[in-house]
Amino acid sequence: MLALRAPRLFDGHDLHHDRVVLTANGRVTAVVSGDPEDAPRVPGEPLTVVDLGEDATLLPGLIDCHVHLAFDASPDVVAALERPGLAGRMREAARAHLAAGVTTVRDLGDRGHLALELGLGLDGPEILAAGPPITTPRGHCWFLGGEAAGEQGVREAVRERAARGAHVVKMMVTGGEMTPGSHSHLLQYGPAELKAAVDEAHAHGLPITAHAHCAEGVAHALDAGFDSIEHCSFFTEDGYEVDHALIRRLASSGVVVSLTAGLVPSAVPPPPRIRARMAGISEAVRAFYAAGVRFVIGTDAGIGPPKPHGVLPYGAEMLVEHGYAPVDVLRAITSVAAGACRVAGRKGAIAPGHDADLLVVSGDPLTDITALRRPLAVYRMGRFVT
Known part of the structure; x- marks a missing residue:
């Protein structure tokens, strides 16, 4: 058994002071105040107590709801897909997330369903994978292999993902910026095809998420x-x-909006078409929060140099800079994200029975969100990994 003593504990919902978190067999067994020796424990099990230090905050491992492990954050990620060793690079990308305190990622677009087959175990984050996103012939990200046309075509695409063990379905409702001939402001599918995909995903017990870059x-x-x-x-x-x-x-629908937040400041700037729209994007980000839209953060990590793998702490920082309360941002990347990814009950919170995926940072992220960029330790299923 392991006992982690922290002066501050953010449990995925609220901040607490002077708590001890006990773990055993990869799970949280208790959260107590006072002497860990007095906490419920397995008889005869030795107890290791770790004092995390007087300026540490213990949090649930973070959850990034939108990454692309197959993209290497290079200037031309599409060309890089063709280089040998893609699976190895995806493993490195996953480990970069874990080193940043991100213990769960939702991969929303790979090639060949590789994200399901990396075999990292506790050496990487838990990966919730969509496989190749469903897109129109030669549509946005067609090169990942997810082309499907018509109602029957999208239904078959959803069935294939369900059969392969996908955790979520991703569908390109509009075009995107990465694919020549595809346009962010234009639809790729009509209402009938979208409804067919949703019905099929739900019939297989899978959530489905929409890539959408225009109001329509x-x-x-x-x-x-x-x-x-x-x-x-x-x-x-x-x-x-x-x-x-x-x-x-x-806001009234309760649908989760995955905000694309997080840029490394010193990296190559975003493309000109994005830079020209940054004022509008910032206006929308503020408007989502003011209206009470339910939100998580999906960094889109991997799509280019400004978005290396492990960029989620910068996404949290960006939202706080736009007026979001730090506590709401922390919930968005822990407990709310777990609910959106359908892993609530074992991820996103520090509570008995939950996976012991834990992050220790230096400082108090509720008063200084940049503390998320100062990890002291990361635990995956109760095992110290970095």
């Missing part, structure tokens, strides 16, 4: 019953127009 795409995703929306942008052909009425509708 977001509205169609809402109408079709998607569980979450990635990016949730408001691209137009020439600019960015925030739809505040649609944001109010999102």
Whole structure:
């Protein structure tokens, strides 16, 4: 048994002081105040007590709801896919997330369903994988292998992912910025195809998330019953127009918006089309919070130099800079994210019965969110990994 003593504990919901977290067999067994020797424990099991230090905060391992382990954050991630050793690079990417305190990632687009087969175990984060995203022929990210057309085609694509053991379905409702010939402000699928994909995913017990970069795409995703929306942008052909009425509708729906937050400041700047829309993107980010939209963070890690793997702490920082309360941001990357990824009950919180995926940082992230960039220790299923 392991006992971690911390002056501050964020349990996925609220902050507590002077707590001891006990773990055994990869799970949290108790959270107590006072002497850990007095806590319930397995008779005869030796107890190792670790004092985390007077300025430490203990948190649940973080959850990034949107990564691409197959992308290497290079200037041309599509060309890099063709280099030998893709699975090895994906393992390195996963380990980079773990080193940053991200103990669970949701991979929303790989090639060949490799994210399901990496075999990292406790040497990496838990990976919740979608496989190749469902997209139209030559549509956004077609090169990952997820092309499907028509209602029957998208249903078959969903069935294939379910049969392979995918944890979530990802569908490209609109185009994107990475794929020549694909446009973020235009739809890729019509309402009937979207509804068919949603119905098929739900029939197999799977959540389904929508890549949507324009207001029309977001509205169609809402109408079709998607569980979450990635990016949730408001691209137009020439600019960015925030739809505040649609944001109010999102807030009342309870659908989870996965905010694409997190850039490494010293890296190569975003592409010109994105830079030109940054003011509009910032307006939308603030409007989501003001309206009470349910949100998580999906960094899109891997898609280019500004988004290396393990960038989630910078995403948290970005939201706080946009006026979000640190406690809400911490919930978004722990307990709320666990619910969105359907792993609540074992991830995203420090409570008896939950996996002992734990992060220790220097400082108090509730008063200084940059503390997330100062990890002191990471535990995966109760095992110290870094």
